[in-house]
Amino acid sequence: MANQNTAWNLEDFVDSLVVELDKTRETLAIKAINKPLTYTVKEMAMDINIFPTFDGDQVRFVTAQPGQTGASKVTIQLGSITDQQVRATTKVPGLKKDIRIDDMDVDKNTRRQLRKMGVTSVDDLKQVENKNVDIQKTGDNSIDYTQLANQIQKTRRNQNPPSVRSVSLSMNDDKIPVLVIAGKNLSVHSSFTPVAVVNRQLAEVLTHDAEEIRIQLDRRHLITDTNELVLTIDPFAIMKLNVKI
């Protein structure tokens, strides 16, 4: 059941208006196939009488109904623009690796503040940084940028989670046992050395990269048939494995 005469914001309204216009144009384009003298809408303006409200965060409008007086007027004009103009004024939507701020686990205030600055994705943030703008100074200091940076890394990590293909035990040149973990997206942050705990004892990580992690074992690790390996690959990827030998 649709809600009657609800409050709306301008963005939603313009989106709906464009959808309605597109439907009209599509219908008329089909009609024009059999009826050559058909017209289509080129430009449109709309005067709407509204009652604006501001809740401290957003301006919303309620459309005036018959019999209601004292409304304000908003005029919306939709003109024709060329493909070239669209390309010049619109950013490429949904780049493959881009992350929308709305999809991240950030608090409402941060999301609102970033949106005010026109930042809706991680790629937008990067563009601002590339222009040497310190976004922290331009905002009202209500955003915790350290937490935001962590959230971005966490979201990126979630998009590329680590996966283990195999775990094997081998000997290195000095005849010391080494646990070899092979897989995908393992140690993707070169600045962070993974931390390995084998049978509740810290173990030394010899080498690490995205496809392989080598862990040195010694007598302290009490290797048996079934062993527990807890591997902190980076702050956003921790895995626990039961290794049977």
Added chain:
Amino acid sequence: MPFNEILEKMISINGEIYDDHMGIHSYIYAFDVGTPVELEILRDENGRLQIGTVPPLYRISTSFRPSYHAITFTCEKISENGQPEYGMEP
């Protein structure tokens, strides 16, 4: 009534003008429409905003006043490639 339907009905005109006696055949290639409308803005079950309209009202004062929303639009003949025939050049 959905907004696109009323828009489509308003611009579906017969734009050909014949005068057999004078031997004239003309057609309308563009026209403007300005009209008051009643609007009802709804949210559907999925939370999407829907623009509802009722057919145009007259601009006259009555004891129960209309809300006097208005739309103005320019229409052009669709050419063979599906685009407005007299649109702006890129």
